[in-house]
Amino acid sequence: MIELRHVLLSVIVACFAQSAAANHADADAKRGERVFKKCRSCHKVGEGATNRVGPQLNLLFQRVAGSIEGFKYSESMLRAGADGLVWDHNTLDTYLENPKSLISKTRMNFRGLKDAGDRANVMAYLRQFSDNPANIPEASPTTVGTDHEVDPAILALQGDPEYGEYLSSECVSCHQIDGADSGIPSITNWPAEDFVIAMHAYKDKKRVHPVMQMMAGRLSAEEIAGLAAYFEKVGQ
Amino acid sequence: MKLNRRNFIGSAAAVSATLSAPMVMGGSHGRPRVVVIGGGAGGATAARYLAKDGKGMIDVTLVEPTRTYYTCFFSNLYIGGFREFSSIGHTYGKLAADYGINVIHDWAIGVDRDAKTVTLAGGGTLPYDRLVLSPGIDFKEGAVPGWDVTAQQKMPHAYKAGSQTQLLKSQLEAMPQGGTFCMVAPPNPFRCPPGPYERVSMVAHHLKANNPTAKILIVDPKPKFSKQALFQEGWSNHYDGMIEWIGPDFGGDKVEVRPDMMEVVIDGEVTKVDVCNVIPAMKAGKIAEIAGVTNEAGWAPVHAATMASKVDQNIHVLGDASHQGDMPKSGFAANSQAKVAAMAIRGALTGSKVFPAKFTNTCWSLIETNDGIKVGASYEATDEKIAKTDGFISKTGEDAALRKVTFEESVGWYDGITSDMFG
Ligand SMILES: Cc1cc2nc3c(=O)[nH]c(=O)nc-3n(C[C@H](O)[C@H](O)[C@H](O)COP(=O)(O)OP(=O)(O)OC[C@H]3O[C@@H](n4cnc5c(N)ncnc54)[C@H](O)[C@@H]3O)c2cc1C
Numbered sequence: 001m002i003e004l005r006h007v008l009l010s011v012i013v014a015c016f017a018q019s020a021a022a023n024h025a026d027a028d029a030k031r032g033e034r035v036f037k038k039c040r041s042c043h044k045v046g047e048g049a050t051n052r053v054g055p056q057l058n059l060l061f062q063r064v065a066g067s068i069e070g071f072k073y074s075e076s077m078l079r080a081g082a083d084g085l086v087w088d089h090n091t092l093d094t095y096l097e098n099p100k101s102l103i104s105k106t107r108m109n110f111r112g113l114k115d116a117g118d119r120a121n122v123m124a125y126l127r128q129f130s131d132n133p134a135n136i137p138e139a140s141p142t143t144v145g146t147d148h149e150v151d152p153a154i155l156a157l158q159g160d161p162e163y164g165e166y167l168s169s170e171c172v173s174c175h176q177i178d179g180a181d182s183g184i185p186s187i188t189n190w191p192a193e194d195f196v197i198a199m200h201a202y203k204d205k206k207r208v209h210p211v212m213q214m215m216a217g218r219l220s221a222e223e224i225a226g227l228a229a230y231f232e233k234v235g236q
Numbered sequence: 237m238k239l240n241r242r243n244f245i246g247s248a249a250a251v252s253a254t255l256s257a258p259m260v261m262g263g264s265h266g267r268p269r270v271v272v273i274g275g276g277a278g279g280a281t282a283a284r285y286l287a288k289d290g291k292g293m294i295d296v297t298l299v300e301p302t303r304t305y306y307t308c309f310f311s312n313l314y315i316g317g318f319r320e321f322s323s324i325g326h327t328y329g330k331l332a333a334d335y336g337i338n339v340i341h342d343w344a345i346g347v348d349r350d351a352k353t354v355t356l357a358g359g360g361t362l363p364y365d366r367l368v369l370s371p372g373i374d375f376k377e378g379a380v381p382g383w384d385v386t387a388q389q390k391m392p393h394a395y396k397a398g399s400q401t402q403l404l405k406s407q408l409e410a411m412p413q414g415g416t417f418c419m420v421a422p423p424n425p426f427r428c429p430p431g432p433y434e435r436v437s438m439v440a441h442h443l444k445a446n447n448p449t450a451k452i453l454i455v456d457p458k459p460k461f462s463k464q465a466l467f468q469e470g471w472s473n474h475y476d477g478m479i480e481w482i483g484p485d486f487g488g489d490k491v492e493v494r495p496d497m498m499e500v501v502i503d504g505e506v507t508k509v510d511v512c513n514v515i516p517a518m519k520a521g522k523i524a525e526i527a528g529v530t531n532e533a534g535w536a537p538v539h540a541a542t543m544a545s546k547v548d549q550n551i552h553v554l555g556d557a558s559h560q561g562d563m564p565k566s567g568f569a570a571n572s573q574a575k576v577a578a579m580a581i582r583g584a585l586t587g588s589k590v591f592p593a594k595f596t597n598t599c600w601s602l603i604e605t606n607d608g609i610k611v612g613a614s615y616e617a618t619d620e621k622i623a624k625t626d627g628f629i630s631k632t633g634e635d636a637a638l639r640k641v642t643f644e645e646s647v648g649w650y651d652g653i654t655s656d657m658f659g
Contacts, residue, residue: 082641166591169285169575173568173596174645174652183648210628211598214614217626218594 027117032125035118042108045129054108061130063087065103076105079185084208092126093119094206097149101201104194114149150200155193157225164230167223170215177234187231195228267295268585271354271364273344273523275300275328277307278370278555278570280657285578287335293586297338297362299354303327306397308428309567310650313602315394315405316438324397330659347527349548366581369529369536370554370570371521372396373427376534379517380420380493387495391512394435395427407511408442414449415510418500420491421456422515425535427556427565429462430611432515434601437467440475441604452479453509455502457489462564463601463611469632470603520557527551535559540617541593542580543573552577561621562613569597571653576617593617600646606636608643 036045042053049056055071066073066081073081080103085091095102096119098112113119168177171187179188187195201207202216203224216224272283275298283298290296304325313319331337340362346355347367354362375393377384383391394404411417417439421432436452443450452475460483461467471479482488487503493514494500500507519525519534529536529545536553537546538560545551554577555570563569576593583590598612613627630642 079641082637084638162589163591166579166589167594170572170594170596172652172656173571174598174649176648176652176655178655180651181648182651183644183646184652211610211612214612214626214628215596218614 027120027124029121029124029128032121032123035113035122036125038113039110039122045126049129057126058129060087060092060126061089065091074103074105074107076103076185077107080208089123091206092123094201096122098197100194101150101197102207104190104198150197154200154221154225155196157196157221159192159222159225159227159229161226161229161233163223164226164228165234167219167227168230168234171227171231174211188234189236190228190231192225192228192232195231196224199224199227267293268365269295269297269363270366270368270581270585271362272296272298272368272370273300273354274370274372274521274555275302275305275331275339276370276372276555276570277309277567277653277657278574279368280305280328280331281571281574282368282370282552282554282578283337284331284335284657284659285575286581287331287337289578289588290582290586292336294582295338296336297340297364298328298331299340299342299344299356299362300328301341301343302398303341306401307567307650307654308395308397308431309653311394311397311401312431312435312438314401315408315435316441316602318438318602318605321402326654326658328658334659344523345526347523347551349528349551352550365550365585367527367551368554368577368581369521369524369527369551369557370574371523371557373518373520373556373565374522376517376519379422380491380514382493382501383420383495383514383516387493387514390495390498391493391514393515394513395431395515395518404511404513408439409446411443411447411450411510413447414451415447416451416453416507417443417511418453418455418507418509418513420493420500420512420514420516421454421458421461421488423457423517425565426515426518428567428599429564430467430599430601433461433463433467434603435513436479437470437475437601437603440471440478443478444475450478453500453507454479454481455488455491455500456481456483457491459484462599463609463629465632466609466630467601467603470607470609474604474607518556520553524553524557529553531559533559540620540622541576543577544580552581561615561618562624563595563597563615563622564599566597566599567653568599568649569595571656572596573622595622598649600642600649602643602646606640606643608639608641608646610642610646 043057044050044052045057049058051071055068064081065085066077096113099106099108099110174184175187177188179186199216202212205213270286272279283296286294287296304327307324310319310324314321314324328339332339343357344354345357352364392400392404394400436454440452490503492501498509500509520530520536524530524536529547529551531537536558538553538558543552543554545553554573556565572595579590582588595615598610600608600610602608609630611629613624615622616625
């Protein structure tokens with residue numbers, strides 16, 4: 001099952017290996033409106049839109065993540081917002097492609113839009129509900145990387161938990177192994193794939209936290225896999 | 237793996253045992269023995285990892301005089317009223333009960349490197365195959381003219397946490413309205429580079445609420461200090477006009493104190509103060525010097541990959557006492573170095589796998605309620621030293637939400653590191 005998904009993914013990645021910005025040039029708000037049907041059961045946008053299962057999406061661009069008063073966000077979303085995550089073309093593109101890559105424990109129960117064209121279109125649609133659509137930067141000049149999905153070959157790596165245990169000694173200076181999560185999130189017993197996706201998002205600087213960017217930045221894909229394998233099972 | 241000849245001397249049986257089962261190399265006395273001196277950030281972590289990962293194959297003894305270790309980290313927050321004193325105290329019960337570490341509450345007063353033994357103040361002698369020294373710091377005599385340790389009741393350093401920290405806090409609370417709090421800051425290198433400046437922030441926090449016309453004077457021999465822009469921005473945001481920093485350009489490097497008169501003489505000019513926190517120049521904890529592993533500057537040079545002393549391969553020096561390269565002297569750093577050393581020692585004594593050394597550090601500081609900042613870096617071992625590979629620092633002008641999360645992170649880190657040290 002997992003195998004099949006990886007194969008599919010690699011096909012998709014091969015087909016849409018163009019940059020998000022390039023796609024944006026031909027983005028089509030009308031088509032985006034159709035794509036938005038997938039979102040509509042939870043999100044409202046347009047005049048009078050209110051929060052439902054998900055927050056309303058007016059003025060989404062340049063909005064700080066997790067910042068709508070009164071909406072009950074996940075802890076992860078609030079933390080990301082406080083760390084400096086702002087919704088722009090690039091961060092939304094990442095989030096829409098695979099929500100968990102950006103916000104591990106997001107409440108948004110959505111697998112993601114794997115088609116870069118769909119994402120560009122739906123963003124073009126949502127842009128219409130922001131203040132000055134023309135002024136919205138396509139992507140801030142400092143953002144890096146446009147291939148958002150973790151390479152299936154990386155996801156397929158079998159980590160060595162023994163090596164992971166050694167490496168984990170660096171993590172547990174801050175993250176408590178018993179899963180306590182005051183101030184610093186728990187990383188104990190995460191599904192290995194979520195762990196790998198999150199760490200690569202830091203490594204690629206898609207996630208904003210500077211300590212984690214530094215920690216993940218120096219870990220190889222094998223090392224991340226080792227850590228994921230160790231933390232998935234630790235204490236069980 | 238390189239075998240250490242000395243570990244084999246003792247019995248031929250040990251040699252043949254090694255060939256069939258390279259796991260036990262302690263010689264005739266059975267399990268290899270590691271003695272750890274100092275149960276702080278470096279020593280407690282090293283003892284715990286040696287016992288935990290050694291899985292019973294290593295005999296670990298921890299020598300530490302105090303029954304309750306008060307962390308220097310967060311001791312400033314206690315001074316500021318953000319933490320209870322009891323919340324920064326930790327005991328060794330779990331290390332003994334859950335990890336089988338032999339905890340001895342005594343001072344180490346001698347190291348015989350040829351016999352490989354440690355002498356205790358209480359009279360005992362402990363043999364070792366490897367010795368870990370993590371004794372923290374001591375103060376250099378004569379560093380601040382007029383001050384020596386006999387003056388520490390009048391002018392506390394509060395740079396080893398415990399009764400000194402309580403004393404400084406009570407002096408702060410007893411300050412007359414509109415009085416002066418003076419800090420004599422230390423020269424480089426010293427433990428916790430942002431420590432004095434976080435302390436000033438916490439003192440200012442207390443004064444702002446209780447004694448708003450009081451002044452804080454920092455007399456500093458250094459032309460610049462850690463996270464300076466961030467601290468100075470925070471001070472002018474929260475404590476405008478309260479804090480005066482006197483660097484070397486204005487005589488901060490020419491200071492003398494008169495504890496009996498509560499006077500500070502800065503570049504010849506006498507100032508009366510109400511509280512004086514003297515943080516003198518530092519060197520490695522005395523036992524490192526006694527062991528003969530320190531250099532002229534007073535610190536113990538080590539090999540980066542193993543934290544082994546450059547003078548004696550059987551002694552590892554961790555934390556503040558070590559002279560290792562680019563890492564600051566912090567609890568985070570000592571904890572990180574301890575894990576590298578524990579791995580290297582285990583590898584040498586039991587043949588377990590040794591992975592490449594990695595080090596990290598992050599130091600959080602609190603400026604005012606929910607205004608936290610941080611600085612950190614990652615490091616690797618080179619032939620020459622522990623070398624910085626990457627780093628980050630909080631930025632001036634960050635918004636309140638980010639600063640709040642940063643502070644909350646530091647609370648999480650405190651819980652993380654103390655459970656990593658004490659189990
Ligand atoms: C005010 C302040 C704030 C700080 N804040 C932070 C912070 O926020 N983050 C951070 O990472 N670091 C912080 N630090 C620095 C941190 O406390 C030290 O760097 C760290 O404790 C060093 O660990 P260590 O093992 O080298 O020494 P220590 O933790 O000091 O441990 C040394 C131990 O050895 C024992 N000992 C000494 N001599 C002997 C002997 N002869 N025999 C037996 N035992 C002996 C002592 O009793 C002591 O318990 C701060 C320091 C101060 C002063």
